[in-house]
Amino acid sequence: MMSDDLLFLDESEEEVVEERSTWKVLIVDDEPEVHAVTKLALSDFVFQDKGIEFISAYTGAEAKRIFLEHDDIAIVLLDVVMETDDAGLQVAEFIRGEANNHFTRIILRTGQPGQAPEKHVIINYDINDYKSKTELTAQKLFTVVIATLRSYRDIMVIEENRKGLEKIIAASADLFSIHSLENFIDGIVQQLSSLLGGTQDAAYITSAVAGPRPIDNEVSSEFYVFTGKGDFANLEGRPLDRVLSGAQLDSCRQALREQEIVYADEYLVAYCNSKNMRGSLLYLSGLPRRLTDTDKRLLEIFSQNVQIAFDNVLLTKDIEDTQREIVERLGQILEKEMGGGKHIQRMTLISEMLGREYGLCQDDLDVLKLAVPLHDVGKLKVPESILLKPGKLNEEEQEIVRTHAEFGYELLKDSRRPIIKAAALLARDHHEYWDGNGYPRGLKGEEIHIFCRITALADVFDALHAKRCYKDAWPLDKVLDLIQSQRGKQFDPCLVDIMLANREKLEAICFAYPDDLPGL
Template sequence: MDDQILIIDDDDLLPPQERQAGWKVMIVDDEPEVHRITKITLSKFEFDNKPIDFLHAYSAAEAKALLATTPDVALLLLDVVMEADHAGLEVVKFVRDELQNKMVRIVLRTGQPGQAPEDDVVTNYDINDYKDKTELTSQKLRTLLRASLRSYRDIRTLESNRQGLEKVIEASKGIFEQRALRQFVEGAQTQLSALLNLEESQIYDVKHLAYEVRDQVLEPLLSDEPVLRLSEAPAILRHAMSKETNVYDGNQMVLYCQNARHHLLFHIETTRPLNQMDTGLLSLFTENIIVALENIRLNEVIGDNQREIIYRIGELVETRSKESGLHVKRVALYTELFCQLLGMNEERCELIKRASPLHDIGKVGIPDAILHKPGKLTPEEWEIMKTHAQLGQDMLSGSDLALFQIGATIAGSHHEKWNGSGYPRGLSGDAIPLEGRIVALADVFDALGSDRCYKQAWPLDRVLELIEAERGQHFDPQLVTLMLANLDKFLDIREQHKDIYVGEH
């Protein structure tokens, strides 16, 4: 056996999963003895309770290859003269210029200072220290490592915070783009998962639930979890509710968000404890979530006001026609159901539903003598009555609001017929806007089944017989098929919103 010292590191005896990851220090030197002595000297060294993980390269070429695949090297102890007189300096240029790695600390160690004068090297190369090998005693080497690793740690912390703030900004942008509560919650959960996966604070297998608080009951959003009574909820949720603030507890957290309309809790469980940077970024993100939630509330208030105004306008038109205002609500609900059956997204369904009560707004321009006539209209009167479709479209056209734009389309096309015999433009088939085709069937279905000043409600079987007969003539065949296949849903709407004939008998 030779006289070389055999060093057994305690960490080498631990199972791989229990060994703590250390600071990566790369020794680049063509003398094996330098590697051996450096490792022996620093074998028990720790900084911030983390050991050293040594990487070894014996030439500039080896160092470049290893550095290209190991971006998280903290310190590079680099010899200048190896396979060439300035091999070490080429490694410095490679790291800083090609790899664009500005964080790794680089200390040049040379036994031939005349080959690379200190002033020239420090001036022309992005290094952090320059040492003659003869001056690096054991104590000075430890001091050098502490200073270098402290600098690297602080730079990485600043970089992680910068990345975290960028993620908060990007995540907040995604949240602020949402206009409906469901999309808001989906977006918040997605962005929270992205935000927690920072390079320095990876959190894998993030599990999160979102709840809306209603009268001491927690209703899960976007999941099939059962409703929770607050008194039976996990302690961390009750704590957040009692303190009305975020709660961070080990590997769990609850984000608390409340405004005048919505009261939300985001419960997140991770596989490791949250660190200070995680909680700081999450607190900042929560502030943005609350602002975004307030935007959702304001959008909902605007939507509620728009819906109320539209219904009132529709009711005004129907009242002028001596028909119940519930007609417009039923047509709106039938329209929404059609949109859902056609697979439209929630936002589109809601927009068309809101616009549908405007379908007959042009009737405000029809003389009362014609509008209220109990008997059959003369050909001349019928021509005047038909103008209400174009009048309605003209009244709503030119608005920047999507609601009125769709309303204009519906008003101007809901009397067109699939076979081209409708009015005002005689459009046929798919040339008729889909919104108009939907409201056409919804309007006729409700009108036939309701009392009007000029008729009594038809029985259901007669209504269905006519609709089937008009498949491909008056009505879009696909819509007729959808209605008949889901008739119970349409009848439920009619039953829930029944009205009483208010005309003269």
């Protein structure tokens, strides 16, 4: 049994904190008095400004259930002998095995050491300490809990670091994807805050919210929240002076002005240097402890290097945006030359919708969207008098129009860029039919690339539904009826079903991008 020699913290040393967080301690013992004495001995316990939240279990089975409900138990004080002679040992195996919990510190307590010899238990079970109830006085219990909580705290900091590092590695491997910018910075904020032992709030603040600006514009003097956690989690895009005020805002301005790290009692602002813009800020608040010289050196290195990564990602994004804009502008030029109104914009969105519903991955959707505007690039070779002819084309004119497929392919085929290669396929094969009766190669079924099958359907839908100088617009019902009649003939049956099931989305796209050409 435990000694009545209880230890209480001196009142002068006790720090009172309202609504502080706690360390969870699970007491597993079939003797109610053991629970009572343990709670009494640790009633005034405080470690790192956190008290103890006690959870009680009186059987091994009850302890197992509690571990399935709580994944943040810091310590379990575990009796060996309860409903069976080895119930506690079974709980220890359950914690590490079935519950897959390798963080909770397990302290075995036994009143009958002979039934579970210490050497055997320590070697064969993943526990962290072994105590006899008779030797565990209040003083020793206090000491054991303090030492064990330090161990648990350090393990959780390491785990937090691992998660942050894992996120950064994952984001780094995907640096050139569209979403990598947000993921990369979010991982950096998490990693830095965890290295400091955890923070309540964090924000990455920059003047480059929308990426690099045109060369003839001055660099913006405004700073915005790019990403954050805690109080900054939902403030992306907000100006700096609207999310911080008083001393915190003054510290940010000081960090920008002096290009340094500004430390305060509960927060810090780190300036991140940049060659391409005014730099950025890392703001961290709710620091858990006074920062050491090592912490400050880490912050200096981190703030110097994080901006390099950010600038590189911005540059990649700028290259992607430039490539996208060039293709889109070329498509618009083609559209204007052919008198097609906003055919390209609608086609692109319809193709994207069909591709997403079909199950294409985001990378494929991105390529498809950029390639679609070039699907009719071969029509540059077709005389305008034929393209804009009001009436029906004769057989000779139809043959001339058909040459645009091969011409467009020849124009683009030698590129090694995925977008241009995809555009070459679209230019050549978007007139192929599912049943093999299309042109120029008579492909059928899945011999036709999915990009081409999607583009073919989107192209015909919009060509029929929109008004042209040589035809009136068809009502939506009539267009969908015709497409239904060509299911399995001209069009991929699966894509036809998707289009018919998404009538409202089609109508929304057409409504958002009406033609505005004179006379239409």
